[in-house]
Amino acid sequence: MNMNPFVIALLGYLLLASPGYAASLLITNGTVFIGDDAPSSQLDILIKDGLIEAVAGDLSAAPADQVIDAKGRPVTPALFAGITAAGLSEIGMVYEAVDSRLNELFTGLMHPEFDVRKAYNPLSSVIPVTRIEGYGYSLLMAVSGDRTISGQGSLVSFDGGFDSFDGKTAVYINVDGYSGNKMGGSRAAHWMLLEAIFDELTVDDEDLRLISPAGKAALRTLRRDGLFVFHANRASDILQVLAFSRQHELDAIISGGQEAWIVRDALAESETPVVINALNNLPGSFDGLGARLDNAALLHESGVTLLFTSGETHNARKLRQVAGNAVANGLPYEVAMAAMTSLPAEIFGGRPRMIAPGLRADVVIWSGDPLNVTSAADRVIIDGKLDPMTSRQTELLKRYLPTDPGLGRAYINP
Structure with missing residues (x-):
C-alpha cells in the first residue's frame, strides 16, 4: 500500500509531538539511586532511543528533545512489584477473568508444564494501575490451586507488550499447611508426591502415573535451567525445602518465609534467597506463629539474600510500604x-534493572522518599517513554468528580 508523503510526515510529527514520546530525554538534578546497594548521588541522566545514554554529575550541555528538572527529588529504576498475578486476574470472583491457577482439572495429574504466561493480558487494568505508582516489572506467578505444583511463570515487564517476559522460567510449588489440606490432609503428602514425581523423571513415558510426558519434559528442563519457588512459612517446612532441593540439585527460592529468621543460618549456608512480606508480624495461621517485624533485618544480618512481595496483585503498589517497614525495623535503607x-532481576535471571549507560531506560522520579507512604511517583519512564500516568482509576476519578456544572447530578461532586 502506497502512502502519501505528506501523511507520512504528519504521522511522524504527531509521534514526536506526543507527550509520551521523546527521542531523547534529559533528567537533571536528580538524587539518583542507581539500583545497587550504594547511597544516592546527585546525577543527571540522558536517555536516547529507549536506552540510558549517560549518567554523570552534569549533563546540562547535552542536547535533548525534552528536559525534566528533578529539583533534587529521588530518582530510581522502576520498582519490582513482587510476586503477582498481574495480567492474569482482573476480578477474583469472575471466573473468566482469572487465569492464574489450575483447579479441578479432569486429568488428576500434576502439571509442571502449565504455563500462565500463555494467558497473560498486558491490557489488563491492573497493569497501568500498578505502573503509574512507579513499578516496572513483576514475577508472574501460577497461583496455588489444588495441586502441589502450581505451574510456571517468569519475570514480566509492565511495558504493555504481549511478549514482555524475561529471565528464567520459575515453577511454583506449595508445601504449606493450607495447601496440604487439599492433598490428602497433611503437608507430608506434598513431599510424598514430590518424591514420587521426581522418581518418574527416570521412567519410560508409558509408565508415568503422576505427570504427563509433557510434564516430565518440562520438569527435566526446569531442573536443569529453571528456578523452583517453594511457598513455605513454617521453619520446619523451610528446612524440608532445603533438604529436598539439595537432594535433587534444585535452584530453590523460598516465598513466604514468616519463620525464616529461625533457620536463617541454614538459609545463608545454602545461599537460598527468601521473598517475604515484611509487614507480617502476627500469625495469620499456625504456619506463621513465629512471625516478627525484624525478620528482614535478621535475615540480612545472617547473609541471606532478601526480596519483598506484598502477597497482593491488585494492591501490589503497596510494596513500597512493605520495604519501608523493613527499614524501620533494622534493614539498611x-x-x-x-x-x-x-x-529481583538478578535473582530471577532477567535483564539488568539499574540506572547505568547502555541499559533500558525504566526510570521513576519521586515526590519524596520512595519508601515513605506519603511520597508518590511524579513521572514514570518505561522503555524511554514518559508514561501518561493514567489508569482506569484515574479515568473514573475524572468522570465522577468533575467540576463542570453542566453535567448531570450523578457526575457532580457534592
Whole structure:
C-alpha cells in the first residue's frame, strides 16, 4: 500500500509531538539511586532511543528533545512489584477473568508444564494501575490451586507488550499447611508426591502415573535451567525445602518465609534467597506463629539474600510500604532499595534493572522518599517513554468528580 508523503510526515510529527514520546530525554538534578546497594548521588541522566545514554554529575550541555528538572527529588529504576498475578486476574470472583491457577482439572495429574504466561493480558487494568505508582516489572506467578505444583511463570515487564517476559522460567510449588489440606490432609503428602514425581523423571513415558510426558519434559528442563519457588512459612517446612532441593540439585527460592529468621543460618549456608512480606508480624495461621517485624533485618544480618512481595496483585503498589517497614525495623535503607529494583532481576535471571549507560531506560522520579507512604511517583519512564500516568482509576476519578456544572447530578461532586 502506497502512502502519501505528506501523511507520512504528519504521522511522524504527531509521534514526536506526543507527550509520551521523546527521542531523547534529559533528567537533571536528580538524587539518583542507581539500583545497587550504594547511597544516592546527585546525577543527571540522558536517555536516547529507549536506552540510558549517560549518567554523570552534569549533563546540562547535552542536547535533548525534552528536559525534566528533578529539583533534587529521588530518582530510581522502576520498582519490582513482587510476586503477582498481574495480567492474569482482573476480578477474583469472575471466573473468566482469572487465569492464574489450575483447579479441578479432569486429568488428576500434576502439571509442571502449565504455563500462565500463555494467558497473560498486558491490557489488563491492573497493569497501568500498578505502573503509574512507579513499578516496572513483576514475577508472574501460577497461583496455588489444588495441586502441589502450581505451574510456571517468569519475570514480566509492565511495558504493555504481549511478549514482555524475561529471565528464567520459575515453577511454583506449595508445601504449606493450607495447601496440604487439599492433598490428602497433611503437608507430608506434598513431599510424598514430590518424591514420587521426581522418581518418574527416570521412567519410560508409558509408565508415568503422576505427570504427563509433557510434564516430565518440562520438569527435566526446569531442573536443569529453571528456578523452583517453594511457598513455605513454617521453619520446619523451610528446612524440608532445603533438604529436598539439595537432594535433587534444585535452584530453590523460598516465598513466604514468616519463620525464616529461625533457620536463617541454614538459609545463608545454602545461599537460598527468601521473598517475604515484611509487614507480617502476627500469625495469620499456625504456619506463621513465629512471625516478627525484624525478620528482614535478621535475615540480612545472617547473609541471606532478601526480596519483598506484598502477597497482593491488585494492591501490589503497596510494596513500597512493605520495604519501608523493613527499614524501620533494622534493614539498611540501601539494601531495601536494591531489593526493590535490581536484585529481583538478578535473582530471577532477567535483564539488568539499574540506572547505568547502555541499559533500558525504566526510570521513576519521586515526590519524596520512595519508601515513605506519603511520597508518590511524579513521572514514570518505561522503555524511554514518559508514561501518561493514567489508569482506569484515574479515568473514573475524572468522570465522577468533575467540576463542570453542566453535567448531570450523578457526575457532580457534592
